Every structure is written in C-alpha cells, then in structure tokens.
Amino acid sequence: MTTRMIVDTITDLIDMFDDFLIRALFAGVGVALAAAPLGCFVVWRRMAYFGDATAHAAILGVALSLGFGVSIFLGALGVALAMALTVSNLSERGYGVDTILGVLAHSALAFGLVAVSFLQGVRLDLNAYLFGDILAVSKSDLLVIWSGAALVVGLMIWRWQALLTSTVNRGLAYASGINPKREQQLMTLGLAIVVAVAIKVVGALLIVAMLIIPAAAARAVARSPEAMAFGAAGIGALAAVGGLGMSYQMDTPAGPSIVCAASVLFLAFNLVARVMLKDAR
C-alpha cells in the first residue's frame, strides 16, 4: 500500500515535468543557482570579459558538435574550457589580457557563426544558441543542467575558502599553502560548465549577464562573501521565475526576459541600499 503511494507520488512528480513551463522554470533556477557563487568570483576578480570570451567560444563548440554529431553540451563544454585555459595561460605570460580576450572572443564567435553556415541538412535556428531556447528544454536537458549545477556548486563549496584567499591576495594564498594557479584552473572549469549548461537557457550572448547581474545586485546589500553568494542565488532564481512569467504573459523571448528581470532587480536592490544608507546617516 505504502509502496504504491510512494510510486504514485513519484510518478506525479515526474509527470509534472511533462509541462514545458515547469521544465523551463527548473532549468532557469538551476542555471541561476550554479551561476551565483561563480558570478561572485567573476565580479570580485574582474573577469567579466573573460566570461564573455568563454561564452562566445561555446558557439564554436555548438557548431562543432552539430557537425560531428556529438552532444551540444559536451561540444560547448570542450571549446569553452579550451578557450578559458588558453586565455589563462596567455595572460600569465604577460600578454595584454584585454587584447587577447578581444581577439579570441570575437574570433571564436565569428568562426562559430561561419562554421554553423557550413552545416548542411541541419535546420538550425541560431537564435536558440545565441539567446537561448528555455521553452524547448527537454527532460534530459534538465538532467544535464541540474547535474552541471550540482557539480559547480559542489566545487565552489569545496574550494570556497581557498578561492576566497587566492582572490584576496595570491601571496597570502601561497603563504597558507594554497596554490592560487590551481584554484584559478578549478574556477575556469566551473565557468566552462556553467557556460555549457546555460547556453540552452539564456544563450551564449547573455550567459555573462546571469553571472554578473545577480551577484552585483546582491553586493548592494551583502555584508559578507557568503551572503553575497546566497543573495545572488536568490536574486538569480527570482529573475528566472519573473522573466519566465513575463515571457508567458507578454509573449516575449524567454532568455532576454530573464536578464531584463535580473536588471530590474539590480536596480531595485541598489535603490533600496541607497535609501537605507541615507536613513542610517
């Protein structure tokens, strides 16, 4: 009897994911949770442009995976990771980071777009990968997104103290027996995973927005690094829900709507912080 009830409940829960809107919601929230802690580091370490380069490279990954018939997630992950590691290594050798990123990010995007045009027999809506297609997220996509998110959040929790120390000062990290280069590589890996899982949700062009805007909004009210990360997760999730609601009500594109919602929250949090600061004085 009881077993039967449990099975029914589970079936009901799984059936819930037959609704595309529910799948979209879970996909958006999953990406927001993974992006939150990583986004904080992108903000603290001033890596916004680095994130952009990684995300743009993912378009090339999409083209390659469609061409060779492998999973888009793996293709995007592979190329994003290759891009991130290349930039990390080149910048350590003293090249101007701005220039490297400018060259590599746009080259990867352009080559990706050109490569897509060569694909024959594949009817490809490029918009889906540039701006996301969250309403088309399948159950297996959802599994990939949540597995990736769990991996990234786990990585962040595991390395949190070491990453924070390395971010504050590399010398302090070394003196405490932490290798800041290794921490940076782990963070780069996390970034590539987030890009790969987020490409279907908000698209390559807006992934960095999901990393930075919730974290920057949380900064306005946070008093500790942890509060900022949790705040970013909450704000990101709220933006996903709000953006999807807006998309559903007004028939706007879902990915950009989520980013719009995040921007509105950013503005609201900053205004609230301003007012509270004035009151405190």
Place this chain on the structure above:
Amino acid sequence: MPNLRCGCHMRLVTINGLSVKHGNHQALANVALTVDKGEIVTIVGPNGSGKSTLLRCIIGAMTPDSGTILKAAGMRMGYVPQKLAIDATMPLTAARFLSLPKRRDRMHIQEALQQVGADGLQDRPMAGLSGGQFQRVLLARALMDKPDLLILDEPTTGLDQPGSADLYTQIEHVRRDSGAAILMVSHELHVVMSASDRVVCLNGHVCCHGTPEIVASAPEYRALFGTGTHGALALYRHEHDHHHHHDHDDAHDCGHDHGPH
C-alpha cells in the same frame, strides 16, 4: 638536518646559493641567509634589489632557478604582503578576513586583534579601514596561527611617520610576547638600525650582513645608502662607486630616490 645546527638556538630558515632570473634580469644571485628562532632580521636595499623576490621565494610563491631553501620541520609562517588591495565589490569584514583560509571563532579573532592594538575592528569592512588599521589587521591575520616566523614585506607602506613608528613598536611587542622570529623588508633605516638584531643589505646579491652596527659601517652599505652615521642619516641615494659581482642590468641605476619622504 640543518635546523638544529647548535644546541643554543634553533635555525628556522637556511637559504643557500639562491638565484632567480626574471627574463634576462638576474634578480637574485647566489643569496645566502639564515633566520634563527626569535631574532629580528631586516632586509634593506634599493628598489629592484630583489627584496620582495627573496620573500616570495621563502613563502613559496616563486620557484628559484637554483639554490636551496630549507625550512625547519613543522615551522609555521605568517606573512604580511606588501600590497593588498581588496576589491570594493567584495564585502569583507576584518573578522571574515582573519578567517581566511581557516575558519576561526570569535574569541580567537578578538584576541588576535587585541594583540596588535586593533580591538573592536572585527565587524568593520576592510575597505573602510584607515591605512594604519588595515596594516594592523594584516598583522593580526599573520599572527592567527602563532607563527614561528613572521615575514613582513614593507609593513609600513602608505603609513605616515607616527603610524609606522606605532606599527614597528607593535611588531617588537609581537616578538617579545610570542617569541616569533621576524624577517622583514624595510625602507626606514633609522628603525631598522634600532630594532633589528641583524641586517642584510641586498642588491641582487648580499652586499653585507651582520649586526646593525657592523652593517652601518660597512663600505658596501655606505655605498648603497650614503655615508651618514650609522644609517640614521642615510640619504637612500645609490652611488656608483660600488662594484657588483654579477651581471646586473640597470634596474637599480643611480639617481633613484628611495627615501621614505
């Protein structure tokens, strides 16, 4: 093992034949240095003389091209970096900073802040601290693990005269209270000469070393820092009658003003 060379004192660090090249520039050539338990050793030298490079090698942030650095087994190090800029986008209180990378309880944090005369700062954001408060919090963090060796890279950078005098007094108290050895880089020669047990004059290589009196009267030191009596009047000008025994480039050319003010 070199860490117990004699029964009366304990050797914490033994450096031998240390050489580091930055590209074509020989930053350090054949440097030897020892630090014993409880002593204050100060490294002086003009800009670009490899002082920070030497400290970075000791903390493990840099791998030397040749030479050895032996550290006593189980030695704990505390480190105060020369420059530390905390990005304004990171909300970080002094207490949270002291909990990096190891989590500390409130009591422990309060004690460490008291030890450096910075009590009551725990809930203040790092970005809002004055220069002197900031350096004290850095010092407190370096003391959290009760280090055997405290390494300070120009700890008074950016402080005014009274502020830096305060900080040096604090550093002496730390040595007195904890018995930690102190290895620091300093630009303030008058302080160095009064507060150090030993001084190492560095300019890519060790020019001279010994007690402050010996170093102050050494011709190599005078060549680097002027001929003022016992360093107190050192002009921090680098004259060119001093010959270097290795192929140094012009990074430490004369005419630099190394003075604190």
